[in-house]
Amino acid sequence: xVKVTQSSRYLVKxxxxxxFLECVQDMDHENMFWYRQDPGLGLxxxxxxxxxxxxxxGDIPEGYSVSREKKxxxxxxxxxxxxxxxxxxxxxxxxxxxxARITGELFFGEGSRLTxx
Amino acid sequence: xxxxxQIPAALSVPEGENLVLNCSFTDSAIxxxxxxxxxxxxxxxxxxxxxxxxxxxxxxxxxxxxxxxSGRSTLxxxxxxPGDSATYLCAVNQGGSEKLVFGKGTKLTVNP
Numbered sequence: 001x002v003k004v005t006q007s008s009r010y011l012v013k014x015x016x017x018x019x020f021l022e023c024v025q026d027m028d029h030e031n032m033f034w035y036r037q038d039p040g041l042g043l044x045x046x047x048x049x050x051x052x053x054x055x056x057x058g059d060i061p062e063g064y065s066v067s068r069e070k071k072x073x074x075x076x077x078x079x080x081x082x083x084x085x086x087x088x089x090x091x092x093x094x095x096x097x098x099x100a101r102i103t104g105e106l107f108f109g110e111g112s113r114l115t116x117x
Numbered sequence: 118x119x120x121x122x123q124i125p126a127a128l129s130v131p132e133g134e135n136l137v138l139n140c141s142f143t144d145s146a147i148x149x150x151x152x153x154x155x156x157x158x159x160x161x162x163x164x165x166x167x168x169x170x171x172x173x174x175x176x177x178x179x180x181x182x183x184x185x186x187s188g189r190s191t192l193x194x195x196x197x198x199p200g201d202s203a204t205y206l207c208a209v210n211q212g213g214s215e216k217l218v219f220g221k222g223t224k225l226t227v228n229p
Contacts, residue, residue, distance in 0.1 A: 004160075031215055042221040043206075050215055058216070090160055106151060106208070106217065108160040 002027055006091050006109035013116050019078040021112050023091030031094040032074035033106075034058075034066065036087040043090065049074055081116045088113050119144045119211050123220035130197055131228050138192040138223050140207035145185045148210040152181050152192050155204045155222070164192070164205075169212075197227045 007022035025032065033048040035058075045058030047066040055066050063085060067075045074093075078085055091109045120143045130136050140150070149168045153161040165174045165181040167190070173182040180193040194201060206222040 006160075040221075043219040045216060048215060056215075088158075092161075105163050105166045107163060108153075111158070111160045113158070 002107045004091060004093050004107050004109040006089075006112045008112050009110060011112060011114045013081050013114065015082060015116060017081050017116075019081050019114065019116075021076040021078075021089055021091075021114070023074045023076070023093075023109055024072050025074075025093040025107070026072065027093060027095060027107070028071065029093040029095045029104075029107075030071075031096065031104075032068065033092040033094075034064075034074065034076045035090045035092065036060070037090055037111075038087050046076065081114075083116050086114060086116045119147075119209060119218045121207060121209055121218050121220040123205075123207060123223050125223060126221070127224040127226070129226040129228060132197060132199060134197050134227075135193070135195050136197055136225075138194070138205050138225070140190040140192070140220055142188045142190075142209050142218070144211065145188050146212040147185065148212045148214075150181075150183055150190050150207060150209050151217070152179075152190075153206045153208065155206060161206065194225075197225075199227050199229050201225060202227050 003026045005024045034046045035043045037043050044060050049055045049068040065077045089112045094106045095104045122141045151166045152164040155161045167174050167183045178195040183190045204222040204224045208217040208219045
């Protein structure tokens, strides 16, 4: 079975703290994504990675960075957490086929609910 | 810029009813379209993926159709059950891009 695992389901952090959100997939997928989901705004793409050490900005990268040192792991980093980063964070992964960079079914983790006080 | 719309935002039906959820997109140059289900406080669960060359996909009581030329997809749920209550989202993968564009979802309530 497909598995995308996010390390923490619930986190509470203080303003200014550095926050790490970890995501691991066991499907040998090339593509990995970080989204945030907020009521009324839907899912918004923060960053994605199409290969190890490769990353591209999504629609709302400000205040975030990412790391992908190994194929199975994609980390989202909040360098200095702020209250407007309180949100549900969702990690997803997707495979490719036939040499194409894009294809395939997107699989999500269970989400990490972050509260910044 | 691709935009994905799901109407209605919420839908309430009695158990046993067949129903259709709608998804429309503005740019027909898509690679594929995917339907998801999301339960409160949880991640998204993939239901069906339709490639751009396909017209429909079926899984159990679910059937998704795709009409690229008109920019529309529908998710048909047969014989709805209370356990089908969730938010259903569609997402399109724009051609030539890794990015998916999501609709904001339709919240379905199936009443016993």
